[in-house]
Each structure stands twice: as structure tokens, then as C-alpha cells.
Amino acid sequence: xxxxxxxxxxxxxxxxxxxxxxxxxxxxxxxxxxxxxxxxxxxxxxxxxxxxxxxxxxxxxxxxxxxxxxxxxxxxxxxxxxxxxxxxxxxxxxxxxxxxxxxxxxxxxxxxxxxxxxxxxxxxxxxxxxxxxxxxxxxxxxxxxxxxxxxxxxxxxxxxxxxxxxxxxxxxxxxxxxxxxxxxxxxxxxxxxxxxxxxxxxxxxxxxxxxxxxxxxxxxxxxxxxxxxxxxxxxxxxxxxxxxxxxxxxxxxxxxxxxxxxxxxxxxxxxxxxxxxxxxxxxxxxxxxxxxxxxxxxxxxxxxxxxxxxxxxxxxxxxxxxxxxxxxxxxxxxxxxxxxxxxxxxxxxxxxxxxxxxxxxxxxxxxxxxxxxxxxxxxxxxxxxxxxxxxxxxxxxxxxxxxxxxxxxxxxxxxxxxxxxxxxxxxxxxxxxxxxxxxxxxxxxxxxxxxxxxxxxxxxxxxxxxxxxxxxxxxxxxxxxxxxxxxxxxxxxxxxxxxxxxxxxxxxxxxxxxx
Amino acid sequence: xxxxxxxxxxxxxxxxxxxxxxxxxxxxxxxxxxxxxxxxxxxxxxxxxxxxxxxxxxxxxxxxxxxxxxxxxxxxxxxxxxxxxxxxxxxxxxxxxxxxxxxxxxxxxxxxxxxxxxxxxxxxxxxxxxxxxxxxxxxxxxxxxxxxxxxxxxxxxxxxxxxxxxxxxxxxxxxxxxxxxxxxxxxxxxxxxxxxxxx
Numbered sequence: 074x075x076x077x078x079x080x081x082x083x084x085x086x087x088x089x090x091x092x093x094x095x096x097x098x099x100x101x102x103x104x105x106x107x108x109x110x111x112x113x114x115x116x117x118x119x120x121x122x123x124x125x126x127x128x129x130x131x132x133x134x135x136x137x138x139x140x141x142x143x144x145x146x147x148x149x150x151x152x153x154x155x156x157x158x159x160x161x162x163x164x165x166x167x168x169x170x171x172x173x174x175x176x177x178x179x180x181x182x183x184x185x186x187x188x189x190x191x192x193x194x195x196x197x198x199x200x201x202x203x204x205x206x207x208x209x210x211x212x213x214x215x216x217x218x219x220x221x222x223x224x225x226x227x228x229x230x231x232x233x234x235x236x237x238x239x240x241x242x243x244x245x246x247x248x249x250x251x252x253x254x255x256x257x258x259x260x261x262x263x264x265x266x267x268x269x270x271x272x273x274x275x276x277x278x279x280x281x282x283x284x285x286x287x288x289x290x291x292x293x294x295x296x297x298x299x300x301x302x303x304x305x306x307x308x309x310x311x312x313x314x315x316x317x318x319x320x321x322x323x324x325x326x327x328x329x330x331x332x333x334x335x336x337x338x339x340x341x342x343x344x345x346x347x348x349x350x351x352x353x354x355x356x357x358x359x360x361x362x363x364x365x366x367x368x369x370x371x372x373x374x375x376x377x378x379x380x381x382x383x384x385x386x387x388x389x390x391x392x393x394x395x396x397x398x399x400x401x402x403x404x405x406x407x408x409x410x411x412x413x414x415x416x417x418x419x420x421x422x423x424x425x426x427x428x429x430x431x432x433x434x435x436x437x438x439x440x441x442x443x444x445x446x447x448x449x450x451x452x453x454x455x456x457x458x459x460x461x462x463x464x465x466x467x468x469x470x471x472x473x474x475x476x477x478x479x480x481x482x483x484x485x486x487x488x489x490x491x492x493x494x495x496x497x498x499x500x501x502x503x504x505x506x507x508x509x510x511x512x513x514x515x516x517x518x519x520x521x522x523x524x525x526x527x528x529x530x531x532x533x534x535x536x537x538x539x540x541x542x543x544x545x546x547x548x549x550x551x552x553x554x555x556x557x558x559x560x561x562x563x564x565x566x567x568x569x570x571x572x573x574x575x576x577x578x579x580x581x582x583x584x585x586x587x588x
Numbered sequence: 589x590x591x592x593x594x595x596x597x598x599x600x601x602x603x604x605x606x607x608x609x610x611x612x613x614x615x616x617x618x619x620x621x622x623x624x625x626x627x628x629x630x631x632x633x634x635x636x637x638x639x640x641x642x643x644x645x646x647x648x649x650x651x652x653x654x655x656x657x658x659x660x661x662x663x664x665x666x667x668x669x670x671x672x673x674x675x676x677x678x679x680x681x682x683x684x685x686x687x688x689x690x691x692x693x694x695x696x697x698x699x700x701x702x703x704x705x706x707x708x709x710x711x712x713x714x715x716x717x718x719x720x721x722x723x724x725x726x727x728x729x730x731x732x733x734x735x736x737x738x739x740x741x742x743x744x745x746x747x748x749x750x751x752x753x754x755x756x757x758x759x760x761x762x763x764x765x766x767x768x769x770x771x772x773x774x775x776x777x778x779x780x781x782x783x784x785x786x787x
Binding site: 111121159163164165166168169382443469470500502504506507508509510511514518522523524525526528529530531532533 | 636740
């Protein structure tokens with residue numbers, strides 16, 4: 074039994090997890106159209122390799138990953154590609170992005186898939202390539218391409234893999250449900266990831282508000298016998314224990330350095346859903362085409378967890394769960410703390426969609442207008458990253474980028490705990506997000522300016538050099554011509570003739586003068 | 589020696605002062621030669637604040653000459669690509685009052701890049717010669733194209749094109765250009781929540 078450590082700050086918002094009946098999964102079925110955004114992850118968008126009108130089978134590659142940080146997109150079912158164009162996507166901006174539209178033919182015919190027979194015999198590089206080919210990106214939070222994350226093994230020695238089954242955000246029960254229904258697959262996936270990383274320890278972190286998931290995970294880990302240092306750890310429920318750096322501190326007592334990655338302390342975190350996706354990719358050869366999504370909120374008649382094909386419009390899921398929109402109805406992608414409002418139900422489920430929240434107005438009222446900061450300091454007490462939210466707020470308002478960086482703005486995980494405790498209901502996180510993007514943009518502009526300056530100076534130098542060379546050539550030519558003229562003076566018949574003519578003319582002039 | 593000093597106190601003091609003056613003068617003279625700063629450090633500092641588009645909208649042939657001009661006392665509000673942000677940064681550096689952008693030199697626009705409509709390009713190389721950062725690729729009678737990552741959006745290639753096949757397009761569009769904005773300041777007004785609900 075390992076010791077569980079405590080983290081600074083944190084809050085206890087109402088959990089509301091019972092609403093969506095964790096542990097029960099329904100199948101969302103086939104919608105009339107699937108919309109697959111080319112950018113469902115952090116990094117470069119995928120590049121489509123199919124054309125409009127193509128017939129595709131389930132599991133077929135539709136768009137391949139571009140560059141190091143990118144993830145491929147596969148067809149979740151068989152059908153016809155009807156369009157490649159702009160569609161609304163789940164994004165805080167509410168803007169459109171390029172998507173591949175697929176109309177299912179209903180047959181759900183799969184390509185022939187072949188898994189790896191014995192993954193222990195394969196090299197980590199081969200397995201990482203399989204994971205990259207399967208288009209897997211983190212299913213828990215930000216959607217970082219998993220293959221890229223696993224490449225951390227080349228940089229640092231990794232000794233511990235943490236499977237993050239915390240799911241600390243209110244309402245969401247997708248991971249809870251997955252741990253109850255697919256504990257063996259999670260454990261199998263975790264073993265594969267640990268093999269790739271060369272990690273000897275696997276820790277499963279589960280909050281103590283999920284007793285059923287905890288039992289299922291303990292049973293699954295016990296069932297595989299003695300394969301090394303494996304432990305399912307339970308710890309007190311607190312938001313945001315599921316933050317990567319927070320969970321690492323809770324389970325191991327280690328702190329990830331500011332600006333660093335978990336790999337710097339020899340740890341990699343993965344979501345249980347990602348572990349299952351890795352297992353499916355390696356053992357069955359299946360790409361990532363579906364995930365569990367929690368449909369919850371009191372505006373739904375039948376909130377539940379659904380097994381959903383990626384690209385399924387959220388409106389399809391809302392219809393399945395008996396959605397009755399009220400006045401001022403809001404739809405939230407993700408949870409109430411870190412999610413963002415959707416402008417339309419036409420957006421599809423993507424790899425990072427863990428929850429769709431449809432609260433009634435009374436359940437989750439819009440925040441009242443912000444009032445002046447009264448310097449109570451509650452935000453600093455709640456901050457899980459031990460930052461000074463109040464200072465950051467002042468500096469963000471004053472646009473003082475230097476001070477913001479000095480106060481470690483970039484260690485903010487945007488969990489929203491500070492805004493939640495703020496008695497003046499100041500939207501603190503929004504200030505931090507805006508300040509972060511301004512600083513990132515300023516850094517990019519600076520780099521760009523430096524590059525332009527270098528190119529400008531290089532060009533300037535080249536232009537001057539060319540001008541000098543031209544001048545030198547011209548001078549050389551002139552000199553050569555002069556020399557030639559001088560040396561040829563005596564023999565050159567033309568010059569001699571001119572000289573004679575001149576002499577004659579002069580003598581004529583002279584004789585005229587004389588006369 | 590001591591007797592000499594006590595005999596001629598005035599002369600001694602003068603000699604001592606003269607000697608000191610010579611020694612320190614020599615030291616200063618040596619230091620000024622030895623530690624001479626190359627170029628103008630203020631102009632360099634100013635140059636790092638300018639956006640390096642090299643567009644010449646300020647009336648100088650590039651950012652570096654404008655930086656030099658500012659160091660020599662020119663106005664700080666002649667740089668439209670840098671906009672108010674650059675003016676504020678310059679004002680901060682030079683400890684002067686920030687001024688609004690001088691509209692005579694242009695207005696602040698979103699960042700743009702040049703785009704060659706390749707079907708119409710006749711391969712005259714005029715734009716290549718105009719580009720201050722060598723961001724246009726091509727050769728005589730070959731189609732030209734812009735390296736978008738290196739283009740500063742300076743506009744200088746648009747004018748020389750004899751067939752008008754160069755467009756200035758926004759550098760980023762759609763979702764890529766979106767970022768979180770600061771919350772609108774509602775602190776002073778609309779404090780009573782129920783007032784807003786009724787609206």
C-alpha cells in the first residue's frame with residue numbers, strides 16, 4: 074500500500090454523477106451522417122486521402138497525420154464520403170473547420186484488421202507506429218496524440234505509468250463507466266503502454282466516489298496475477314485531483330517542475346479510454362473510431378453513457394436521451410468546470426468529447442455579472458497549482474506580460490477552481506486564457522520578427538555584395554580597355570589613322586592661322 | 589623631498605593636481621578607445637521592438653533605418669504594422685508619451701501574407717526583386733510563389749507585378765486565428781443580476 078499525498082487547494086462542487094447512471098452503457102447506433110473533423114487533437118490537422126464520392130469501409134484511413142504532433146482520422150462505419158468541407162465543430166470559438174462527411178450505408182462492413190500477435194516481441198518503435206496509425210489521441214483532456222506522448226521514452230527514463238481514472242469533474246461518468254465495464258481491457262492496454270515505455274510500475278488512480286469502478290479495477294489487476302508492481306489507488310474526492318500534475322503528486326508525492334512535463338520526473342499519465350484504444354489498436358489492429366460519452370443534465374429525460382461512433386452529431390445523441398430544451402437552454406461540451414458552451418447541436422462527437430451536458434436554467438444558471446475584487450484570497454486557497462490568482466488577475470487586466478510570466482501564469486491548468494470560489498464571480502480563468510494566448514502570440518511574433526530581420530540583413534548583404542562585384546567587374550573591364558588602348562596605341566591602324574587625321578587637321582588649322 | 593614640499597606648498601599642490609589630472613585623463617582616454625561601443629545601442633534596442641516587416645511605410649528603407657531615425661529623434665508613431673502595441677513599447681523604452689498611430693503612414697491591419705495567383709503569373713521576377721526578405725521563389729519565365737511562413741505582409745511585391753496577380757490575404761483564417769478574449773468589463777455597470785436577466 075502506497076501513501077496517498079495531499080495537494081494544495083481544490084474544491085468540492087456538487088458531484089451530480091448519479092444522474093447519468095455510471096456503469097450502464099447504451100449504444101448510440103448509426104446516425105444519418107457522420108461528421109469527422111480533420112483536427113480533433115492538439116497539433117497539425119490531418120490531411121484527407123479520400124475524395125468526395127468514395128465508398129469506404131469501417132476502419133479505413135480517411136485522413137493521415139501530418140508531422141510529429143498529429144493524429145489520423147478513420148471511418149467509424151462503412152458508407153460514402155459525401156463532402157469534404159467546412160462544418161461547425163466542437164470548439165470554444167463556435168467556428169467551423171474542415172470535416173469529412175460520411176453517409177453510412179448501414180452495413181457497417183469493416184476492413185480486415187490484423188493485430189500484433191505478441192506485442193512483447195515487438196520493438197517499442199513498431200508499437201508506437203501502430204498507435205500512430207490507429208489515430209489515437211488522449212481521450213481524457215486536451216487530446217494530445219498518444220504516439221507523440223509515448224516518444225517521451227526516448228528523452229527520459231520512465232519508471233511509472235499512471236492510469237488516470239480520477240474523473241474529478243462533476244457530472245461526467247464516462248471513465249467511471251468504462252472502468253466498470255472494460256476493466257480487463259484497460260489493464261491490458263496499460264500493460265502494453267508500460268511495455269512501450271519500459272515502465273516497471275503501473276498505478277491506477279481512482280477517486281473514492283467511484284466504489285464500483287475501484288472494485289472492478291482491483292479485480293482486473295488481481296486477475297492478471299503477479300506481473301510486477303501494480304496498484305489500484307483510491308484517494309479522497311476533490312476537484313481537480315484529475316489534473317495530470319495534481320494526480321502525480323497525490324499518487325507519488327513528486328512535483329512536476331514548472332514548465333516541465335511528467336516525463337521529467339519519470340512518469341507518463343494516460344486516460345483509461347486511451348489505454349483501451351491502445352489495446353484495440355495493438356491486439357485487434359482496430360483504429361480509434363468510437364468512445365464513451367456521458368449525456369447528462371436535467372434537461373435530458375434519459376441521461377446515460379453512450380458508446381458513440383466518432384463523428385456522430387450531438388443532436389443525434391440528444392434525441393436518443395429525450396432532450397427537452399428549456400428557455401435559455403445551454404449545451405456544454407465537457408463538464409461544468411472546464412467545458413465550453415456549444416452554439417449548435419449539429420457539431421459532432423470528437424476524440425476528446427467525454428461529456429455533453431444539457432442543464433436546465435435553474436440547475437446551472439449563467440454566472441451573475443462580475444463585481445470588484447474584494448481581495449479575500451479565497452482563490453489562492455483554492456488554486457491546485459499554488460499560484461496567486463488575484464495577482465494574476467491584476468496583471469492580466471494591466472496586460473503586464475512580464476509579471477504574468479514571473480507569477481507562473483503558464484502553470485495554470487485552467488481548472489476554474491478560483492472562479493468557482495470567487496465571491497465576486499469574476500471570470501478569472503477567462504482572463505488567464507486570454508493572457509496566455511496574448512503572450513504566446515507575442516512570442517511567435519518576436520520569433521517571426523527575428524527571422525525576418527535575419528533574412529532582411531542577409532538579403533541586404535547579398536545585394537550590396539552583388540553591387541560591389543558588378544562595380545569591380547566594370548572597373549576591371551574599363552581598366553582592361555584602357556590598357557589595351559594604351560598598348561595598342563602604336564600599332565592599331567584605326568588609332569593611327571585617327572591620329573594622322575587629327576595631325577592633318579591641326580596642321581591645316583595652323584596653316585590657316587598663319588595665313 | 590619633505591622640505592621641498594613644505595617650502596613650496598602652493599607649487600606642490602598644483603603639481604599634484606596636475607599629475608592626478610594627467611593620470612585620470614589618460615585612463616579615461618584609454619577606456620574610451622578600449623571600450624568604445626560599436627554602432628548605436630539605442631538604435632539596436634529600438635530595432636528589436638519594431639515588427640521587422642521591412643515594408644517602408646514609415647518612409648525609411650526598412651526597420652533598421654527607422655530605428656536609427658527614432659534614435660536620432662524622429663517620431664515613434666510611423667509604424668502601421670506594429671500598431672499601438674509597438675508605439676507603447678517604444679514610448680516605454682524611450683520614456684516618452686505614447687502617441688496614436690500617424691494615419692499618414694497607414695492604418696493598423698490584421699497580419700497578412702502575399703499570395704501569387706499562379707495561373708496568371710508570367711514569371712517576370714519583378715516581385716522577387718522587390719521582396720525585402722527573399723520570401724518569393726521562382727525564376728525568369730517560371731511561375732513564382734510566396735513562402736507564406738517567411739512573408740512579412742509588407743505589400744512591396746504587389747505594386748511591381750505587371751499582371752496584378754498578387755493578392756494580400758489574411759495570414760490566419762478560421763479557427764486558427766481565434767483566441768480567447770478578455771472578459772468584457774461589466775464590473776461597473778449592470779451589477780444587479782436580475783436586471784440583466786430581464787433583458
